């Protein structure tokens with residue numbers, strides 16, 4: 001786990017060996033303590049280099065060890081790092097690949113740091129619900145100053161070696177063999193005084209108006225944290241570094257960490273870290289899996305339809321380096337799209353510092369231009385008739401074997417596949433707007449979709465920087481299917497006495513980026529109205545009598561339809577569930593009109609408004625969504641709870657520090673979720689989405705196992721179906 005050798009006569013070389021990322025598990029920490037001791041006591045050794053095997057310095061503490069305190073045996077990190085800093089021989093960290101979290105804290109304990117030019121460094125503990133508690137919160141501000149340290153520690157962002165050099169975080173950047181460079185450097189500094197190299201002895205560089213700086217940062221962090229506690233503790237820890245002697249600062253760091261470490265938020269965030277990796281190991285009900293299905297290379301792709309989504313998809317594809325044929329048959333849209341895509345590419349290049357990808361795109365107004373591409377993403381208007389026509393044409397035009405994908409948020413992927421000669425080469429790609437920015441991609445396979453195609457599209461998603469989740473085909477797939485009962489409950493609560501702002505506030509206090517009604521205003525009320533009209537659900541004026549609020553025997557709220565009849569489509573019309581200064585403006589303000597609208601509505605339907613508590617808002621909206629999540633699992637649409645949670649965290653603004661809806665249900669207690677659903681279902685027999693589903697009942701009957709054990713129960717439930 002840790003290898004030791006003497007090189008170049010007098011340099012003790014310690015190599016961390018713990019695949020995949022040389023994480024500091026107990027054995028590695030033992031190894032470091034032993035080998036440092038060995039090097040320091042060997043009179044032939046004049047200086048020491050610490051590096052990691054396989055081109056990676058160290059990915060930090062072993063996150064798996066955090067699951068139980070019992071796992072955390074072995075030498076603790078803090079004294080281990082202190083003993084390195086206190087050594088009387090120079091210790092040099094040779095950073096290849098990356099130094100993250102405890103890995104960077106280890107490097108900060110060394111007297112010198114040399115990084116490869118392609119290496120990255122960072123303190124991402126905040127993203128795991130923690131803070132850099134092996135001295136990182138105290139050493140980093142002393143080394144690079146308070147503002148820069150605050151920026152790194154509160155965001156957890158990874159920075160390049162070049163930025164690290166500029167900040168003074170590393171001493172040298174090497175273009176070739178970093179370990180060789182570090183050994184050479186170690187030889188050159190052997191015997192030199194180390195007094196000025198021990199960061200814990202430094203004073204933080206003074207900051208003018210320090211109180212104002214911390215107040216300002218704290219306010220910003222509170223706004224963006226949406227209830228997460230780790231970013232706040234990070235600011236408090238850095239403040240301790242700036243105001244207290246090192247030993248007291250370390251004490252504060254320890255206290256803050258103790259609170260975070262055992263918090264539910266840290267558990268949720270660490271679950272998300274692993275869940276994100278679990279969804280990459282996709283599987284299909286047929287038994288096809290990520291490790292047994294091989295894709296084939298895609299050299300040239302096409303996008304059909306250059307509306308908002310098509311433009312974003314074109315940009316995302318071009319940024320991967322692929323050749324892209326962008327097709328739009330309508331002249332006006334074609335000209336506008338060319339300009340818009342070009343602007344988006346320029347903005348992207350500026351943001352990322354990567355070269356422009358203009359040359360990768362060819363534009364055409366004819367579908368014939370896609371004849372020789374390997375993969376097509378159709379992104380025309382969300383209309384089954386139109387999409388079917390496009391798929392028939394694509395099937396005729398494209399070379400045999402071309403993969404055909406549809407960007408759709410709800411439509412039946414199998415129905416589209418049946419329009420082509422090779423339905424096994426069709427999948428859905430549900431992008432989220434803006435498609436070149438949003439991280440989530442739902443990859444929707446049908447019963448006939450080939451695993452090869454799923455492998456290709458999952459890989460393509462990765463190249464586009466997306467978190468791709470493979471899901472089965474059903475109405476709304478995973479994300480939008482679960483959103484429906486959540487939204488329905490929000491509407492029903494309005495009928496029963498709530499206001500849009502009361503509901504949104506409860507959801508935003510829970511941690512959602514936006515409440516249900518603000519989201520509805522943003523995406524446009526007319527979108528759902530069109531779908532409901534096509535489904536025959538809309539009655540003019542909202543209908544009358546008892547049947548006005550029932551469709552197919554199930555409770556229905558015509559509130560959204562009535563809003564649309566009034567032309568209140570949301571932000572785009574300047575009026576929706578809220579009012580806006582002008583059409584297109586984003587600043588939502590409560591609209592007094594809503595009050596009389598709702599009063600009149602309730603009076604017409606004989607409804608008596610009652611006081612709705614935040615708790616009821618959360619229970620009804622979230623538990624209805626969670627219940628649908630269990631149905632999704634039962635139906636085999638998602639392979640496991642991790643898939644659902646990652647979809648919600650990356651695509652629907654679910655607060656990451658609450659781990660996703662299914663993890664959250666587990667945190668609340670499945671028996672509590674079941675009991676509350678039963679309660680609400682009894683009170684509302686016309687709302688079948690509140691009837692607890694059988695998987696939830698089975699899980700509770702099985703003793704409410706933790707999320708990572710649900711798959712066993714799911715397997716049993718499915719085999720009984």
Ligand SMILES: CC/C=C\C=C\CC(=O)SCCNC(=O)CCNC(=O)[C@H](O)C(C)(C)COP(=O)(O)OP(=O)(O)OC[C@H]1O[C@@H](n2cnc3c(N)ncnc32)[C@H](O)[C@@H]1OP(=O)(O)O
Nearest residue numbers: 020021023059060061062063064100101102124133134277
């Ligand atoms: C008193 C003080 C107590 C505690 C102090 C704790 C401080 C810490 O160090 S907390 C940990 C901080 N470190 C991180 O947050 C880094 C997490 N890792 C990453 O960001 C990335 O893995 C990466 C290092 C940048 C490498 O990325 P990539 O090359 O894309 O590989 P991945 O697919 O992400 O990971 C590969 C494989 O490694 C597992 N893994 C990564 N880091 C850790 C880790 N720190 N501990 C345990 N395991 C780790 C990861 O889960 C993947 O394995 P799978 O089997 O595929 O899940």
